[in-house]
Amino acid sequence: MRRGLLAWSEVEVPPAVLDSRVARLQGAMAEAGLDAVLVYTSFPRPAGVSFLTHFVPYWSQGLLAVFPDGEPVLLVSLSKRVANWIEETSKVSEIVCTPAIGRGAATLIAGRAPGAKRIGVVELSRLPGGIGQPLQAGLASATLEDASDLFRRIRHPADAAETALSSRAAAIAGDALDGLAQANPANTGAAIELLEAACRQAGAEDVLILIAPDLTRAAALQRLEGVAPLGSRYGIRLSVAYKGHWVRLQRSFAAACATDGAILDGIETWVAEALPRLRDGSKGLSGLTENGSAPGELKPAAIVAEACIGCAPLTELSAMPAGAVVNVSISLTDSSGGWWLAGGPVLLADRPGQPARALTPG
Numbered sequence: 001m002r003r004g005l006l007a008w009s010e011v012e013v014p015p016a017v018l019d020s021r022v023a024r025l026q027g028a029m030a031e032a033g034l035d036a037v038l039v040y041t042s043f044p045r046p047a048g049v050s051f052l053t054h055f056v057p058y059w060s061q062g063l064l065a066v067f068p069d070g071e072p073v074l075l076v077s078l079s080k081r082v083a084n085w086i087e088e089t090s091k092v093s094e095i096v097c098t099p100a101i102g103r104g105a106a107t108l109i110a111g112r113a114p115g116a117k118r119i120g121v122v123e124l125s126r127l128p129g130g131i132g133q134p135l136q137a138g139l140a141s142a143t144l145e146d147a148s149d150l151f152r153r154i155r156h157p158a159d160a161a162e163t164a165l166s167s168r169a170a171a172i173a174g175d176a177l178d179g180l181a182q183a184n185p186a187n188t189g190a191a192i193e194l195l196e197a198a199c200r201q202a203g204a205e206d207v208l209i210l211i212a213p214d215l216t217r218a219a220a221l222q223r224l225e226g227v228a229p230l231g232s233r234y235g236i237r238l239s240v241a242y243k244g245h246w247v248r249l250q251r252s253f254a255a256a257c258a259t260d261g262a263i264l265d266g267i268e269t270w271v272a273e274a275l276p277r278l279r280d281g282s283k284g285l286s287g288l289t290e291n292g293s294a295p296g297e298l299k300p301a302a303i304v305a306e307a308c309i310g311c312a313p314l315t316e317l318s319a320m321p322a323g324a325v326v327n328v329s330i331s332l333t334d335s336s337g338g339w340w341l342a343g344g345p346v347l348l349a350d351r352p353g354q355p356a357r358a359l360t361p362g
Contacts, residue, residue, distance in 0.1 A: 006205050008054050008089045012243060017161045018091045021052050024154045025066055035116035036109050037147050038135075039064040040127055045311035048122050048151065049074070050244035055090035056205070063101050063131060064092075067112055075101050075108070102131040106138025120147030123310050152309045157323020157350040162245060163359070166325045169242035170345050170359045172202040173249045177238060181253055188213060189227035191236070199240055206241035212341065215252060219301075219331050219339035233260055235341035237329065239314070246313040248306065248327040249360065250343040263340070266295030267332070271342045275328065278320070278346055278356040294332055298340060302331040323350030325359065 029037055041049035042061040049064045050056045053072055062076035071093035074086065080097045087095065098104040109116055119139065121127055124146040127135075136144055158166070176198035185191040188211050199207045210221035214231030221237050232255045239248045252267070254260035294300055306314040306327045314327060329343040344360040 005203070006056050006058065006089055008091075009243070012165060013054055013161050015091055017159060018052065018054060019071075020159070021154075022066060022072060025052065025151070026068055028150050028154050029066070029068055029120065032120070032147075032150055034118050034120040034145070034147065034150075035068070035113045035142070037066045037120040037122065037150075038105060038127075039066070039122045039151070040131070040311055045123075045126075045313075046244065047246070047308045047313045048311040051155065051308070053090045053092050054244060055086060055092070056241075056244045061101070061128070061131075063105050065105060065108055065112075073108060073112075075104050077101055100134065102134035103138055105131075106135050109139060109142075116142050118143055118145055120145050120150060122147050122151045124148070126311070148310055152321070155309055155324075156307075156321040158325050158347060162325060163347055165243045165245040166247055166345055166347075167359045169204070169240045169245055169247040170249065172199055172204050172242060173238045173240040173247060174344075174360050175202065176240075177236065177249060177251050180236070184255070185230065187227050187229050188224045191230065191234075192224070195236070195238060199238075204240045204242055205244075206239075206246075208239040210237040210239075211235070212339070215339040215341070216336075217338075219341065221341075233338065233340075235339070237341070241313065245325075246308065246327075247325075247345040247359070248314060248329065248343075249345075250329045250341045252340045252342065263296060263298070263334075267298070267340055267342050270295050271330070271344070272358065275344070275346045275358045276355040278326070278328070278348060297335045298332040300330060301333045301339075302329075304329045320348060322348060322352070324348050326356075 039048040040063055041057055043059055046056045060077050062074055065073045073094045074092040075096040077099050078097055083095045096104050119142050121144050176195050179198050180194050183194055192209050195209055196207055210223055212219050212221050212235035213228050215233040215235050216231055235252050237250045252264060254264055305317045307317055307324045309315050325345055325347055327345045332340040346356040346358050348356050
């Protein structure tokens with residue numbers, strides 16, 4: 001269950017922005033000949049529905065129905081007591097509270113689109129059987145089709161609202177990591193406490209912290225429940241959500257050691273120069289190491305790019321969508337076998353060959 005405040009600011013996310021996103025999807029539906037598109041939402045997979053309506057669930061699950069015209073309809077397995085809260089935090093024309101989401105969606109589609117033959121479902125293969133089976137049974141004459149590629153195409157480029165909210169999330173995460181460096185905690189418990197408090201107080205609605213306690217030995221990031229001492233060099237991957245928009249920052253920290261401090265400064269400079277070299281499409285991640293090597297004897301060992309392309313907040317990319325907010329995580333190795341972590345979010349250009357823009361300050 002989420003613990004942060006979920007609220008809709010119409011200044012940060014104007015209703016017209018949500019309308020334009022829905023209209024973009026409806027245009028793609030018309031081209032594809034779909035009678036409706038369904039988007040699943042749940043605690044771990046809220047991103048598709050929040051992109052279209054701003055709705056982010058604290059818990060439970062739901063299904064958003066988008067028709068060729070008009071506003072979307074949200075079906076949720078929540079009691080009617082929360083309907084007012086959903087209306088305050090999202091933009092939908094109707095809220096259907098029902099424990100039988102699949103059957104309810106079939107009834108809704110039969111009423112709104114009589115004779116519907118083709119129903120698109122974003123990430124159809126991941127639709128829970130308890131929803132998918134009664135949905136298909138209730139629409140015996142219709143075919144359920146995977147609409148993941150269709151949704152991915154309309155999801156980018158990022159609009160001004162998404163860019164601003166992602167930048168705000170990046171600032172929250174960056175400030176929290178800066179504060180951690182100043183505090184110099186002795187163990188993982190203290191580090192988690194500092195990061196969680198800083199992010200929550202700044203308005204983050206969700207925070208995920210992974211720690212590599214000793215980068216001189218291993219780069220494996222873990223979600224630690226107990227308390228472990230931090231080594232002379234450790235790594236943090238901090239993922240933060242703000243108004244439904246996720247960013248991920250990765251950073252290395254070192255105790256009072258002049259050599260390690262100089263390397264960290266060099267990595268920070270290299271990343272600041274390398275991230276704008278990212279190119280969409282044909283260049284992909286190779287743009288990071290183009291015309292610029294890592295500092296000293298460090299070598300990039302792994303570079304991962306993630307973005308929101310469906311229901312999950314962040315998904316590893318096989319291709320770089322033009323104009324997308326992309327989170328880049330970089331692991332580097334040194335000659336002693338030690339590890340260093342770096343990375344953050346960037347906004348890719350919406351035209352081939354143009355530089356990306358880092359969303360982290362500095």
